[in-house]
Amino acid sequence: MKKTSVYDWPTRLFHWLFALLFLAAFIIAETVDDDSSLFSYHMLAGLTIAFLLAFRIIWGFIGTTYARFSSFKLKPAELFQYVKDAVITRTKRYLGHNPASSYATIIMFISAIGLAVTGILMTSGSETDLYEETHEILANVFLIAVIVHLVGIVFHHFKHKDALWSSMMDGKKKALPDKVGISNIKPAAGILFIIITLLWVGYLGAQYDRNTQSLDLFGTELTLGEEEHESVSAFEDEDHEQENDDD
Numbered sequence: 001m002k003k004t005s006v007y008d009w010p011t012r013l014f015h016w017l018f019a020l021l022f023l024a025a026f027i028i029a030e031t032v033d034d035d036s037s038l039f040s041y042h043m044l045a046g047l048t049i050a051f052l053l054a055f056r057i058i059w060g061f062i063g064t065t066y067a068r069f070s071s072f073k074l075k076p077a078e079l080f081q082y083v084k085d086a087v088i089t090r091t092k093r094y095l096g097h098n099p100a101s102s103y104a105t106i107i108m109f110i111s112a113i114g115l116a117v118t119g120i121l122m123t124s125g126s127e128t129d130l131y132e133e134t135h136e137i138l139a140n141v142f143l144i145a146v147i148v149h150l151v152g153i154v155f156h157h158f159k160h161k162d163a164l165w166s167s168m169m170d171g172k173k174k175a176l177p178d179k180v181g182i183s184n185i186k187p188a189a190g191i192l193f194i195i196i197t198l199l200w201v202g203y204l205g206a207q208y209d210r211n212t213q214s215l216d217l218f219g220t221e222l223t224l225g226e227e228e229h230e231s232v233s234a235f236e237d238e239d240h241e242q243e244n245d246d247d
């Protein structure tokens with residue numbers, strides 16, 4: 001069956017960078033101790049995700065047809081019908097985001113925003129149990145949304161035999177008789193997106209102090225290391241010194 005272009009370059013680049021950075025941040029959070037210097041990269045990845053998301057939100061209003069939020073299928077009744085059809089019969093095909101992927105995307109975006117906000121609050125000296133617990137809950141919500149999304153893609157692939165997963169690789173889907181694809185995949189905007197992202201990463205690298213594990217983010221100092229461990233260590237040193245004086 002003939003294919004048509006659906007997803008432009010900026011949308012696809014965001015998709016893969018967003019996924020890879022979340023995976024990196026999640027792996028670091030699960031495998032690296034909080035007091036390790038490597039843990040700082042979890043937070044740097046999170047700040048980069050927040051930057052990418054800001055771009056994606058803007059693109060969701062000015063981008064090509066199927067990159068815009070207005071093309072998302074967010075009516076609850078349509079989602080219910082889509083899931084019902086998936087279980088009972090053959091689901092309806094969509095040229096852009098289907099109801100399930102529309103909801104999964106919005107949930108991931110909202111979770112990512114919440115993760116960025118709570119992460120910044122935690123590293124700016126405002127750390128409380130509430131921020132930490134909310135951060136962990138949002139991370140789990142994000143992870144669940146990702147898993148459901150991946151399961152949906154695999155299910156759709158075997159049910160429709162249309163390699164839906166490849167649409168974020170080449171930007172194309174099987175054409176529908178009553179829908180029109182996009183005529184411009186915006187390669188120039190994709191290149192600009194990469195350049196701006198690299199500039200952001202360069203900015204973070206320049207503002208990050210590895211010795212103190214701190215980041216100067218537009219005048220706000222974020223402590224990416226584990227201050228509590230450093231404080232405990234300092235008190236221990238004082239105790240040892242006091243013991244030596246007593247001796």
